Amino acid sequence: MKLDDGEVPDFELMPIGVFAQRSGLTSSALRFYADSRLLPPAEVDPVTGYRYYGADQVARATTLRQLREIAMPLPAVEAVLDAGADEAARLLDEHVAKVVGDAAAARQKAAVIKSALGSHVPGPQIAVLRGPVLADAVEQVLTATVHEPGMAVLAGLHIEASHEAIALTATDRYRLSIRTVVPARPAEQTWAGTVDGDGMRAAVAEVRRSALVRIEVVPHGIWLRMPEREDRHCRLLPEEFPDHRLMLASLGEATTRATVSKDLLLRALEEHPGERLALHIDDHGVNVRSAHNEHSGIPLPATVTGEAVQVRFEMITLYPAVSTAIGPDVMLDLRGHDRPVTIRSADRGDLTTLAMPVQFDHSA
Known part of the structure; x- marks a missing residue:
């Protein structure tokens, strides 16, 4: 088998300098991790004291370096290196959560300090x-x-x-x-x-x-x-x-209004399999359809006034807008297939969301 330049076969040992280049760790760091028993060399020359590492140790050394780069303490690093995949993932999640929590606490303490340095008023x-x-x-x-x-x-x-x-x-x-x-x-x-x-x-x-x-x-x-x-x-x-405010002022009057049960609409959206969907609204109610199928879908009873319209949405745009509405019913104000749709509670107007439709392509 022909090896690429610089590649070391698994059965051969490499001196600490070569291993440092392969792993991204400095020679001094490798000596520290050897003394800490996190990454002992494969062999130590009894006469010279030179340390040698195997190619099969590169992966562990690389992971060790990456863990230290995210400020994981040595005991946690050892636990991750010796754990299975699932346990290692859990330990990583715990560490990241602690780092994020510490950062939030530091931000709050810094704000208190800045306030004290500036003025007590x-x-x-x-x-x-x-x-x-x-x-x-x-x-x-x-x-x-x-x-x-x-x-x-x-x-x-x-x-x-x-x-x-x-x-x-x-x-x-x-x-x-x-x-x-x-x-x-x-x-x-x-x-x-x-x-x-x-x-x-x-x-x-x-x-x-x-x-x-x-x-x-x-x-x-x-x-x-x-x-x-x-x-x-x-x-x-x-x-x-x-x-x-400029965008709100330029919306114009709604040409279609539909009032529909929030729970029924959310259930229909959850059952929809695609990333895009179409809302078809006419005198019969609201129909949640596939973005590419204008003839079938999930019909929902609704009170509708105005002209019939069909509007397409990304699921990640429409679903949060509906789910955060207040009250049992939501009111949809529509202005055509390419204009923002206003979504709000049918009985309380203090939360209003505008959702942008996606391009309506009749050839799709």
């Missing part, structure tokens, strides 16, 4: 909200976020505070969700800004357990002040939030 209060109401609103609206490189604002939560209401908005460019909540006390001033969605999401559990949450604005974020609970900080995002 509280920031201006923009709202006092009931904790459970705010928690529900945050969870509902953040379903319309996405993490996309170079566009951090698409993972953000836009907050607009007026004296009468607080509007929470999020968009991933295919959905736009808006939830309006009435403050427990009138807002002291108007304010608008976009905060980190992950920070708000992480605060939801504490917010939900608080009777009242006071929102204060500071130079680089907001504070969620909760009596008898740890205050939470959410950083402001510098990017400008998309001009959603």
